[in-house]
Amino acid sequence: MTGGEIIVGLEVHCQLDTKSKLFCGCSTDYRDDGPNTHVCPICLGLPGSMPVLNRRAIEYAIRVAKALDCTVIQESEFSRKNYFYPDLDKAYQITQYDKPLAEGGYLEIEGDDGRERRVQLTRIHVEEDPGRLVHMGNAERGRYSLVDYNRAGIPLIEIVTEPDMRSPKEARRFLNKLRATLEYLAVFDSEKEGSLRVDANISIKGSERVEIKNITSYKGVEKALTFEVTRQKNLIRRGHAVNRETRHFLEARGITQSARSKEQEHDYRYFPEPDLRPLHVQSWVPDITLPELPDARRERFMAQYGCSLNHARTLTGDLRLANFFETVVAGDPKGLSSLAATWTADTLIGELNYRDVSLDALDAASFSALLTLLKNGTITDKSGIEVLRVMLDQRLRGEPADTPNAIVDRMGVRKITATLHPAHKSIPSGNVPDPVTAAISDVLKEQQKAVEDYRGGKKEAFNFLVGQVMKKTRGCADPAELNRLLAEELKKET
């Protein structure tokens, strides 16, 4: 029995980053403004108003279709999806039903086995966003709700996948890759709140399918699916059937909950929107040029900068990060590429995540200056991290940002090497040792027991002694040199 295989398909709704709404001239830049300030007779659905299609939104959608290798349909059409809800100004949503803009296509993702694999797409269609309800109190027992139509009419594309993903992690990777692709295409801004919403279909092979509605974050998709996998597998294990149903994801509690049966009985009564003409836009496709997309950029990063596959994947998996990386190394590609790949993909991302801030927290020039200090051996890796933390914290606190060089000086973490130290030259004539040599001899005196252990054959004691010397030099000793000098000293005294 092959039971237990997880089958996931997604319906991803993304707001297209146009200047005006899908069917009227209202601005889409509503997030910082008061409720119902970006509205007109059309997006309020006032009687007698009529939709006029925003050609730019269609162009954006075709850009996406082309990038994902979808076929733009010769004649597509808008339809009305009829349902009552207070946030839906016309009591129908203008969307596409049986004649979507584009069909087919695929997106390549890294599978759970680490290999690239294709997630096939079913279709891409264009539709309008409804308004938004603001519940006063909680949604269940609130005293009343307010309606904000600023969002009504924002253009969305819905990308529907085939049930091609095999785990919640793959679904997450699909979304990340899709987000990157849309951002490369300059049609989508993932930083805008609510710009992406996902409906996820999940089943365990051989059982019924469950739809999880309206998940609003990338993490949420993985969480909701993981919860469902456990829930469904438990049901099956106990011999219960999985009901075919719609469930909601409760983000705060990390669980899914069965939707009320009323919500599952929708008959949307689709029919062609009589106020819009059918779309004939296949001929636009050849004229739309695509920028370099994530996969191509990943290959280029490996070829041009010698990045590892993993680093290249991470760096190109986010448009801002990829641009940041290229700006950082621009001045000295040969010298900085390798350092920048590690320091951007591993160190910087880690520090940013820890602080829960975006890449905007740091400018590429300062980061480049820090990497140059590392490249020149002015500071050790360990000090580099300390300096980076200071740089980030200064910016987050809104303090004046010092140059990495100034921070190094203030912290006194310039790398110390015995051979380059001024004192080194004086060894033949004087008795003043350089700080590294001095630290070594101090440690050897203080840590007699470890020295004996080492000489007695316990090689791990060496690392302990290195650590002690590092501590004395406050992390500024050149690790390679320290290893060499310490080994020499230990040999000497035998």
Added chain:
Amino acid sequence: MAARQITFEPDDRYHAFLTVCRKAPHGDGKLTSVAIAVKDNISTQGIETTCASKILKGYIPPYDAHAVTLLKGAGAAIAGKTNMDEFGMGTTTENSAYGPTLNPCDPARVPGGSSGGSAAAVAAGMVRMALGTDTGGSIRCPAAFCGIIGLKPTYGRVSRYGLIAYANSLEQIGPMARTVSDVSLLMSVIAGHDRRDSTSYDRPYTHMPSAEIRGLKIGIPQEYFGAGVDPKVAGVVRKAIGRLEELGATTLPCNIPSMEYALAAYYVTCTSEASSNLARFDGVRYGPAADTKKPWHDAFREVRRAGFGTEIRRRIMLGTFALSSGYYGKYYAKAQVARENVRKDFARILDNVDVICGPTMPTIAFRFGEKSDPLSMYLSDILTVPVNLAGIPAISVPCGKVDGMPVGLQVMGRPFEDERVIDTAFAYEQAVKG
């Protein structure tokens, strides 16, 4: 610049108006200071627009319909808003939530509908011209019943922006007046492209009516003189067509086999679209709100039950049913096939003839309450709805009387040949003028 205005104080004994603008401002142009009545489903900025429904009571549009903008630009004064069947759903204007309009030719009879208020206002001489709307005959029927002229333009020739939709794919705003020249003049003001209506065409109307119709070929569809058509009405119309022949036109009999399904196709299409168009009237944004602490779906139901009249609720139910999953293919999709057949029949006939003539309505105006069941009411639209299904232009021009009541001659033409149907009507009007 001093704002100019007219004083409009009509003796509205027929209840043609829902709103009268006693002081109506106007500008300069082709229609300087001409008082024009506007059907109450056409949005007028600052003037209450109710579609003769309780559900829109108190709704004052913040914008003008495109046709109204054009009227104002031509110097016309918006004299008031005229009564109608609620949301355009009716053939008599009896379905107004604010009471019926009376026929100025005989106040015991209906003025026709749904643009009954506009027709009565024009027929009674309260205004020189009016705007009506025609979804399945709503301009031509009251024009015929009240003895005036009304044009249903080619679909897409007049912008629908601001027309409160009943059945988007069928309806047009059109001119109504006592002379063909005035209908033509008003048409020249309201026709033309509007980028806010994606179904509008860039086909302005700049025509001056001409009575020269020698050589005009007229198709006479047998179905327009058959069962269900009052023989006296048919006789009057045949005589009128004879008059056109005297003026140099030739006639050719023809058939419209798709007529058999036209009425069903029409009612399925218009009720389907209406069920969707009218769904937005839920009390959230405009119109009277329900005073309720109930969940929103119960509140919506209450608002809609209280706000819509019987005929509206009947049509919403019919349309909702026709679009339901499992029935869509049987009804809505089939209706579109039938509609396409009607279009093809007209195209085929109009390949051989220039215009098609027949009666506008199968009978003269009904007495109030005469048609009590919906089905027989729907049947009276049989001669007007095919034109809307096909999207072609058609005019109704008075052509005589039966039992003292006016009869309308309907002239239908090729798409975008509104000029030719106007010329045909003009030729007839000039010939019988005296």
